[in-house]
Amino acid sequence: MKQAVQLRNVRKTYGDVEVIKQVSLSIDEGEFIAFVGPSGSGKSTLLRMVAGLESVTDGEILIDGKDVTFAEPSDRGIAMVFQSYALYPHMNVYDNIAFNLKLSRHSKSEIEKRVNEAARILRLEELLQRSPGQLSGGQRQRVAIGRAIVRNPRVFLFDEPLSNLDAALRVQMRLEIGRLHAELGATMIYVTHDQVEAMTLADRIVVLNNCEIQQIGKPMELYQRPRNKFVASFIGSPNMNFFPAQVSRSDATSSTLKLADATLDAALANRAMGESITLGVRPEAVVVLADRSDAAGGVVIEGKVVGVERLGNVNYAYFDVGQSEPVTAQIAGTTDLGVGDTALLGIDPARCHYFDGAGEALRVGN
Amino acid sequence: MMSQPVLLDRDKMKRAHRRREIFASYLFIAPYLVLLLMFGVFPVCYALGLSFTDAIEGGFYGLNNYASAIQDFRVPRAARNVGGYVVIWVLLTIVGVTVVTLMLDAINKRAANVLRTVFFLPGAVTSSAVVVLWLFLLDPTVSPFQGLYHLFGWENRINVLSGVGFAGVFAVMAFFAHSGGWIVVLSGAVAGLPGEVIEAARIDGANRWQLATRIKVPMLWRTIVLMGILAVASGLQIFVEPQLMSLVGPSAAQPDWSINQLAYQYAFAVGDFGVSAALSTVVLAISITIALLLIFCTKFYHTN
């Protein structure tokens, strides 16, 4: 498949401070890519480097196979939607959308055709003569997207476009962006700190932390096979539970791990004796047991309920098991648990993730 | 394959890009930069240079200009005049503006707005017209304040001037013209105080007086200090007020009351640019020192 955007060993430093460490990435044509990560992870900087708003210290950026590392932002064939929308306050909606076309000296009829087409796609027809100040947040966001659409860009760049909207509107706009991607079939890069947006919209997600890529993959791939502890904890809500453990026995097919007050047989081959291993379990894999005998070969931990959150469709209980962080379990709505109750928690080794001392995920099985 | 030439040109392109950016910036700032050099930097340097030059004969003159300035008996007297004026004017500004602002804050909002406009209006009267206006106001025969003067037994303008003192009269003139602007500025600072802090103090039982003295004034302190410092800087430069006293005749004329006036006299009446430059340099040096202190010792002007 043709590659729309390529980053080759891209680096960026401010003086001695490295803000992007060696990033390489290929984005296919028509792909929807999300950059996620906590604030300060470098995701926005990376996007702005693609846009040409930040200089590149080292490496190259290619768009459609053309080196654009030093090209002006307007010559890259990209369009960008900003978090603050960045509408021109002194122009009405029509002029905002038409600004780029006017600068590139398109004919008047061509401009009108394209603006009206964008307005139709985004349902902005009624608003074209309004000024940005008279629009609601969602409408402004649609104008910002309209400004991007009229340029027929090679690549759409979105910089946290929904974070200024309230929760209900955010869901609606998320669906609209998804629809837009399906309709236009264009390449899109989407920066967000909200993993739900990334999981729902993206074909592939790039997880960034500490100025470098942690993992690239399809949403469910990241969820099911996180490459390290950071990705495991960042993707998925509520967060994954972690338990410290030590290898007490190991051979060519399996190892026995010793937890605080339980042991567990894991399909990990040839580990060093006494090695520290972190066990990761998602809340839905933690089961509240009626009886110790229900454990079915799993690990049983005793915990005291410190909080229960009933959201209706899903319910979570938080248990104190003698670690600094409470353990989260997804429970059935009918489970009768209250603060102060004691319960038995069962963990199935087959649904566990294992991380070594450096936080890297360990391969299970052979 | 295609990255090879790019890698070679990389530094060149980067530098060219940066150069273009810098060039564009300087293109925009050029008109201002020319003016800044012409009317900011150059005059200061030129005056400094002239102050070490023999203006009549030419050539380096060392500190002689400064020496002859100090030997002029009028200079220390002018320095004392200006010093006294600055003290009165600064105290008047700090106390008057703060008190009026806090009082305006305590009354009905719409009334306060009207009053602020009234207080602000004299700022529209240009400096020379302020002096002319006050020359009328100080004359017991025409002044609307004549009742007040008669109370003190002042029958003519000279009585009033000597009764109040020149420094006091000039300070009142300056206060009349400039305090309104500062009242607006300080009112803005009062409006900008976090409402919750004021409400918390009221719940803690502070009455209006305590609210003003223990909460608002301490929180406005930076603005008040800034106002005081700028008042000192402008006060040192007093020229128009004493210079225009000559309008009412030789009995009240004060041609050598302030340092700036003496510098003016040396340039225009005596024609000795050297001594004039020396006096200007001293006055400028004080002003620039104040400016530097303000910029570097406080965070008043930090924006980032």
Added chain:
Amino acid sequence: MSMNTAKLSRLKPGQFVIYACLAFFVCFYGIPLLWLGIASTRSQQSLLTESPFALGSLSTFLQTWTNISSYNDFKLMSWVWNSVIYSVGGVGLSLVAAIPAGYVLGVYNFPGRKLILVLTLIAMITPSSAMVLPIFLEMNLIGLNNSYLGLILATGFFPFGVYLAYIYYATSMPRAILESAQIDGCSRIGLFFHIALPLAKPIVALIAFFSFLANWSNYFLALVLLSDDRLYSLPVGLTSLISSSGALNSGMAGNTIPIKLPEAIMASIFITLPVMLIFLISQRFVRSGTLAGAEKG
């Protein structure tokens, strides 16, 4: 209830003091202006003998006007024109210089930026009167004293305007809008004219206002730079008029020039009126602008 009345009566003396104080200040600021307005309708005789707020008559007012306008071929009017030329020229130049300068200082980083900013702040805090004689000495050197151009150039240097524009662009100009326009294909120059300048309209008006105020009332610099009375600005002309006629000097009573107290008063109003009108028309705007400028200070 009883708590309330107790509280009220306790506050009353305090409130009385506040209102009394404010009334005093209203008199201090207001009476002179009121008096100035009324006095222009009164005759010399009335000014000297009647009560300060006695009303004059329209005919006296017109007579005063005739005296002023006929004096020396209505020289006053040519001074008004000079003042307009100096002020408009100074305002125009200061805007042309200050807006782009404030824009690049606020938005871009380039070598020398910090130095220019510090020099601007120093020049802004240093009262302009401190620079008058050095500027005169310089003008004398380059031969620009006693000319329209010299005074306009000198007043076109308006660091406070640069500071206002700089603060505006550095704090109120969303970066994303500039970046968005850059992506839309604006050149650096286009960015300024399409985006930065139209968005700065309020600050342009504010700088123009302050610059006009400073130029219109400029006395010291005009006095020093202009020696030809045909080039005088209104404030310099007015004081020279009053001084030569001795209108305010009771010791020069025998003067034949028809410029006496009423004429001096009317001429003062002449200087004040344009600024006062602009003040009143734009006071809300100017007050908020004064605040905006001072916010950082």
